[in-house]
Amino acid sequence: MKSFSVVLALLWLAIAGKNAFAMRPDTVITYHESSDDIMNPERGFYRPHNIFASNYIPLSESTLAGYRNRQKVEKALYAVSSSLIYVEYVLDTFTRTPISDTFLKKLNADCATARKAGVKLIIRFCYVNKTHGGSCPGGAFCPPYGDAPKSIVLKHISQLKPYLRQNADIIACMQFGFIGVWGENYYTDFFGNASDSAQGRLLDTNWRDRIEVLKALLNALPKSRMIQVRIPQLKQRAVYGINAPVESAGLTLAEAFNGSDKARIGFHNDCFMSSPNDQGTYMDYGNSSTPQKDATPALRKFEMADSKFTVVGGETCDDMFSPENDCGPTGRVQQELAAFHYSFLNAGYNTEVNNDWVTGGCMDEIKQKLGYRLVLRKASIPTRVQKGGVIDVALNIENVGYASPYNARPVQLILKNRANGKVVVLLLKTDIRRWFTGAVNLHQKLALPADVKAGVYDLYLNLPDAAATISSRPEYSIQLANQDLWEASTGYNKLKVALQVK
Template sequence: MKRYLPLLGLLLAVGCSSDDKSSDQDQDEDEPTTITYTASQDDFPNPERGFYHYSDTRASNYSPLDADELATYRSLQTADGASYSVVSTLVFRYFILDMYTAAPLEESFLAKVQADFAAARDAGVKLIPRFTYTVTATPGDCPESFICPPYGDAAKATVLGHIGQLKPLLQDNADVIACVQLGFFGTWGENYYSDYFGDASGNDQGKLLDQNWTDRIEVLQAMLDATPRHIMVQVRYPQFKQRHTYGINALTNVAALTETEAFSETDKARIGYHNDCFLASADDFGTYEDYGNSSSPRTGANTVLRQYFADDSKYVVVGGETCSDGYSPQNDCAPAGKAEKEMSDLHYSYLNMDYNNEVNNDWVTGGCMDNIKKRLGYRFALTTGTYPTTLTEDDKIDIKLTIENSGFTSPFKARPAQLIFRNTTSGEIIVRTLATDVRRWFPGTNTIEESLEGGLKAGTWALYLNLPDAAATINKRPEYSIRLANNGTWDGATGYNSLNHTLAVK
């Protein structure tokens, strides 16, 4: 274990500075030390955030995920048509159930889905799964012309049966699921062009009726019930969450999540959003629309639903993709556009790196892509840390950390925050879990001040901050631990963040 000592000395030299005056003869050696850390400007992979890689497979012609390929996504990769490269820990996975629109899922298919989850686990990435029946827009002689009915999705009874069959897979593989998208009904699983759940397009009724809402809410509830309570389920439209929460007559100005309700694992706290036409138009192609019901018309609700989305999204997962460059320059970088502001206001954790690169490439030429790559989701950097220098075995361990989150949002999944003590002679590891909740390390400055149990043996102990995954199956794997955006702190072998301080216990 002596091999850590030279590294620690180097990190102290380049990664931080200390306000410790213990070398001063007049300084009490028991005084705490405050260390100032240097923020990194590097882009690097971190779990459950950033640009994702797109992947799809059809039940009729299954193309399995390959663990070796998935592992390469953690290093710089460039998508077709992209003028930028990204590092990624997320893989969007379309499961297209084209063989099963009127039949139960076969065990052979379920086994293939299980193998995909296993490949993600082997590779050190997480999946964003969406199950759907069709991703094909069939043009024809109908009002919308580019897509005409029948669309090709499945009836409610079939959908509910499939969700029941998928439940064991969702439960057993929760460790490598970042979040789940509702999917199932509507072309692309986007809950719009549907043969069975109401067609709000100009091809049919132009709004949703009471029975349509009732059927949609039943499917969403089935997905919430099939998915572990610590996993969030994303819906395509904010009004869908409102009507699930408050009923099919709910107005668009209902209350968003409050900080007290947040992360409580209630259904309201678990429903997030995937906006698959981010910055595509003034209302993101109907994302912020009141789709009516049997007694009310469809109407625009852009302002009120945007505000609801902004307030609610602080506490739930938000992601999606761009889909059209027709809203340029508004979807460009500042000053002409509002791309970064929109991501910040609406708390985006992830976006698609593969689509639509007419939009995404503009962020390169506009000069904001590097910021977007680093700011999607969370980005934590230690500013200062205050720690004891000398203790007796029975003393409490008082620490104070100041952490700046320069990301667009905070983590949407719970994970422990651990102070790690490593004996510099024996290598013994002692773990003390902090009471803080990393999901509440919101953008801006966060101060964590705690008094921890003592009981360390006499000796010298190096301090680390560990932010591992909550799942026992992967919480020892550094790929699933959060890396701080500081110079000279990351230990890639363990997933620990060095605090560049040693504590002497007498």
């Protein structure tokens, strides 16, 4: 009897052990970070283009597609690959008339060209991008400047609205533009000139006019897209009123990404780290009852807080602020890019400043960290599941970039059947715009659709574009900053685990 009991016990252990192995829920995988300069959508160093209504030269598909390959920048010590193209449309022949149908058709064709090339656009409209000198106090910046009155600007925005909306898939963001030389809202004939050659501040009517144009542009774009303004005070006064103090609060997490005007206004600093107040970026421009004065500490504090939840980019413009705009530890360029959550910079200007980052040894770090950089650290994923069961997935991701993605996109677990290649898509409940710098931990239970057949499935993480027009294009999907995970043909990131559905 004793020997029979031992045999039964051994048999039970063997059966239990076999079942325990069959039901083992998870495999834990550790992934290796890549040091590559990864080109990802809506971030990085952009390539600039100017297009004039008076001499319209359309965007070239081969040129735009070529930017996706690593190319040396003219007058620079560095090379970049770019998924972003900045296009400044100069409406120089329409300062007193509607935009022509011919121009609008060409604009639409440019957007189609960008879509074919696999890039996205940062768009700005202006009326003049040149200055002239004279005997005015400004010396080299004398009126008339050559921009358009408010009535014309508003008419143009209404004309552009349908084209902006139908091409929003390839518009990463827009810049406010329209007002003043370069569309930078400063040297203007119609919206208040705060320079020494004119009134020296902005009056109440100037603020109202500017805010009216900003509101019209926000309305012209779908709520999924943000608009960048040149000075942070414009956002404060658009949100809180023309008497808003420079100490006004920035966005909170509860307010972020909700489609409101407040949540959709970001910043472009076109003189990044060029002086203590970045050539007037952080000025209080006053109003009818208050004077113009410097407000650098307060406005920097506001933008630092607000920019965590909005799109930020720009360009350098002057190397006179060296060594502050140099690499650390002598300079503080990396700290500034991180503090203001920069997603992109101009690759072609100012190369004197940007070249210092090469010689100073921080250019590679900046190229990697502009915007988001998502590293998959570890995953806990089941290797077996019953048909119609639940997949318990835990992903440990770290965003080591300066900012989170600023446009929404889905996060998907992909199951690809090894036998027939059929794909099952499971959506993770998360907002990628809230994947701020630091740890991102996802732990979710995903129900397997009842019609998923038994078989072995390879697992992937997919971060495609939200727009149906380009969601299947790998050029618009996010590549994780890991070694040997990217599948270039699909835009999927391999998780290096197979799931058996039984």
